[in-house]
Amino acid sequence: xxxxxxxxxxxxxxxxxxxxxxxxxxxxxxxxxxxxxxxxxxxxxxxxxxxxxxxxxxxxxxxxxxxxxxxxxx
Numbered sequence: 001x002x003x004x005x006x007x008x009x010x011x012x013x014x015x016x017x018x019x020x021x022x023x024x025x026x027x028x029x030x031x032x033x034x035x036x037x038x039x040x041x042x043x044x045x046x047x048x049x050x051x052x053x054x055x056x057x058x059x060x061x062x063x064x065x066x067x068x069x070x071x072x073x074x
Contacts, residue, residue, distance in 0.1 A: 022073040026066045028059035034074065035059040037066075044071055 021040040028035045035058045045068065054064045 024071050025074045026054065026064070026070045026072075028057050029064060030057070030060040030062060033059050034072075036074075037071065041073070044068065044073060 019042055021042060024037045024039040024041050024044070025034045026037055027033065035054070037052075037054055049067055049069065051065045051067055054066055056062075057064055
């Protein structure tokens with residue numbers, strides 16, 4: 001990815017076309033509400049399906065294991 005300024009990504013030095021970053025979210029399994037994973041992305045990444053660990057969930061304070069298939073963008 002190119003440069004990043006205050007939540008806006010710029011692809012390529014010449015073009016400077018802004019692309020807004022979005023928060024990668026999951027649903028807290030305890031509270032049932034959306035919570036931020038701490039990642040900002042342009043789209044949901046195509047990665048392997050290995051488990052990820054969300055430490056200190058913003059909704060409930062617990063740690064959760066999640067997979068990319070559980071994620072959505074906000």
